[in-house]
Amino acid sequence: MQVARLHGPKDIRLGSEPAPPAPGNGEALLKIRSVGVCGSDLHMYEAGRIGYTDITEPFILGHEFMGEIIALGPDALNGEHQPLQVGQRVAVEPAVPCWRCELCEHGHPNLCPNHYFYGLFPDDGALRERMIVSARNCFPMPDSLSDDAGPLLETLGVAIHAIDLSKIRIGHSVAVIGVGPVGLLIMRLALLAGAARVIAFDKLDWRLQKACDWGATGAFNVDRQDPVAAIMDVTDGRGVDVAIEAAWADHSVQQAADMARYGGRLVLVGIPPDDQLRLKHSVARRKGLTIIMSRRMKHTYPRAIELATSGKVKLDELVSHRFDLAETAGAYASNAAYEDGVNKVVLRVGC
Numbered sequence: 001m002q003v004a005r006l007h008g009p010k011d012i013r014l015g016s017e018p019a020p021p022a023p024g025n026g027e028a029l030l031k032i033r034s035v036g037v038c039g040s041d042l043h044m045y046e047a048g049r050i051g052y053t054d055i056t057e058p059f060i061l062g063h064e065f066m067g068e069i070i071a072l073g074p075d076a077l078n079g080e081h082q083p084l085q086v087g088q089r090v091a092v093e094p095a096v097p098c099w100r101c102e103l104c105e106h107g108h109p110n111l112c113p114n115h116y117f118y119g120l121f122p123d124d125g126a127l128r129e130r131m132i133v134s135a136r137n138c139f140p141m142p143d144s145l146s147d148d149a150g151p152l153l154e155t156l157g158v159a160i161h162a163i164d165l166s167k168i169r170i171g172h173s174v175a176v177i178g179v180g181p182v183g184l185l186i187m188r189l190a191l192l193a194g195a196a197r198v199i200a201f202d203k204l205d206w207r208l209q210k211a212c213d214w215g216a217t218g219a220f221n222v223d224r225q226d227p228v229a230a231i232m233d234v235t236d237g238r239g240v241d242v243a244i245e246a247a248w249a250d251h252s253v254q255q256a257a258d259m260a261r262y263g264g265r266l267v268l269v270g271i272p273p274d275d276q277l278r279l280k281h282s283v284a285r286r287k288g289l290t291i292i293m294s295r296r297m298k299h300t301y302p303r304a305i306e307l308a309t310s311g312k313v314k315l316d317e318l319v320s321h322r323f324d325l326a327e328t329a330g331a332y333a334s335n336a337a338y339e340d341g342v343n344k345v346v347l348r349v350g351c
Contacts, residue, residue, distance in 0.1 A: 001129035004328040005058040009048040010336075012061075012329040020132045023073035028084055028135045030067030030092070035126045036151030037335050037345040038064055039180060040271055041119070045332050051275050055121045063094035063119030065126035066141060066150025067350070076135035079301060090138040091153040091305075094118040094125070095296055110161070110296040127328060129350055139301040142309055148322070148346050149308055149315040152181070155344075156313060157300035158269070159185035163193055165292045166242045166267045170194035173240040175231055175259045177201045177222075178247020178270060179211045181318050181344045186246055186269070188313055191215050195242075199234060201227045201255075202247070206341040210317075222255075231259040245270050250278065257283050265290045318344040325349045 003017045023029045041061050043050040069088045076084045079093065097104050097112035104112050118133065119125025141150055159182055168174060174190045176183050179200045184207070190198045199218040200211035208219040220230045231240060239261035245253050249270035257279055260266050266289050268277075284291060307313045320343035323331035328347060335345045 002325055003060060003129070004127040004325060006045060006048075006055065006061055007058045008055075009046060010333070012045070012332055013058075014326055014328065017128070019130050023071055023076070023132050025074050026076060026135050027073040027132050028069050028076055028090070028138055029071040030090070030131050030133060031070050032065060032067040032126050032129060032131055032349040033089070034066050034147040034150050035062040035347045035349055036064030036155065037332065037347070038155070039182070042332070042336050043271060043273060044121070046336055047273060050120070050271065053121055057122075059121045060124035060127050061119055062125035062127040062347075063117065064151035064154040065094075065118075066091045066147060066153075067126070067131065069138075070130075072135070079136055079139045079299070084135055084138060084140070089141045089147070089150070091141055091150045091301060092118070092126075092133050093137040093139070093157070093297075093301055094120075094154065096134050096137055108298065110298050127325065127347065127349070129325070139305065142305065144309050145305070146316055147348070148319045151346060152315040152318060152344065153301055153304045153308065154297075155181050155318075156185050156304040156307065156315065157297035158182055158294075159189055160300040160303055160307075161297040162186050162244060162246070162267055162269050162294040163189045164298075165294050166190070166244060166265060168193045168195050168242055171196045172242055173235060174198045175201065175240045175243045175256065177227065177243070177245050177252045177256050177259075179207045179216075179219075180246070182269060183207075183244075183246035184210060184214060184318065185313065186244055187211055187216060188214050190242075190244075192312060197234075199231060199240070201230075204338060207343065210343065222252075227255050228258040235261075239264060241265065242267065248272070253277060253279050254283070257287070257289060260287060260289055262287045263289075265292065267292045267294055269294045319346050321345045323347050
């Protein structure tokens with residue numbers, strides 16, 4: 001089978017490797033059909049690391065993915081404890097918790113210290129033609145959802161979890177810094193959750209235009225206008241009830257804190273490239289901010305599928321570029337450079 005491996009920073013090579021064996025107990029063998037490129041993938045592509053995880057040997061990226069089941073092991077039950085079937089299209093939750101530790105028992109599998117994660121070193125991801133996955137991580141996709149939408153159910157799940165943590169109430173004001181795919185989905189969900197106004201910030205004009213198309217009540221380019229001043233202007237100096245950082249997580253974290261009102265909430269979703277959090281203690285303390293770190297998601301696929309099939313969130317509209325598996329190196333280079341209005345890149349592996 002064909003496989004795309006990351007051998008070092010900006011060094012993706014296509015090669016041929018043996019196909020996986022038959023799936024074991026509670027496993028499914030997938031023909032991978034579609035894989036998304038995430039901002040965290042770009043961190044690993046550009047730096048050969050993310051957070052405190054260093055990539056020390058060739059490794060397969062790709063944690064946003066869907067595929068078609070071609071074989072099943074015994075007791076292959078899906079994420080809602082129903083039997084899987086050969087031929088089903090499934091979206092795959094990439095984090096596989098142990099289901100036995102204290103965090104899992106308390107309903108926080110996204111914080112499981114014993115988990116593994118498809119597409120985070122050393123656990124290979126989906127940029128390959130065949131892959132064995134945990135059946136419990138599989139969620140059948142209805143016919144109304146395209147192969148391109150499948151990987152974006154993971155992205156939508158991240159956004160759902162961030163909105164859950166934000167505790168947005170009807171009539172709240174919200175600022176979202178960074179309206180790439182995750183930020184756009186957060187923005188859209190904030191409106192669905194009842195926010196009266198959602199103001200979007202980014203460096204890329206085409207992202208801001210998409211934010212406006214999706215209902216943003218204001219959109220500002222942070223390279224041309226002071227984002228904090230913009231928020232204070234539109235809120236008459238009060239600040240927003242909820243500020244969500246979903247971007248580059250450098251000085252944007254401080255900007256988000258500055259945007260929040262006294263007693264407001266600050267939700268941090270973005271991952272800083274240098275693994276450092278920069279925030280003035282005095283601002284957070286004097287405002288009495290509630291600061292929430294958002295990590296991945298918690299059993300969000302059923303809700304994500306419902307939102308996507310209902311038409312309330314149109315995942316296909318996020319996809320701007322499509323590439324074949326053989327074009328993986330070029331796809332990543334293009335995405336990292338934000339060329340040609342790139343928004344969401346999808347690699348079509350076995351379509």
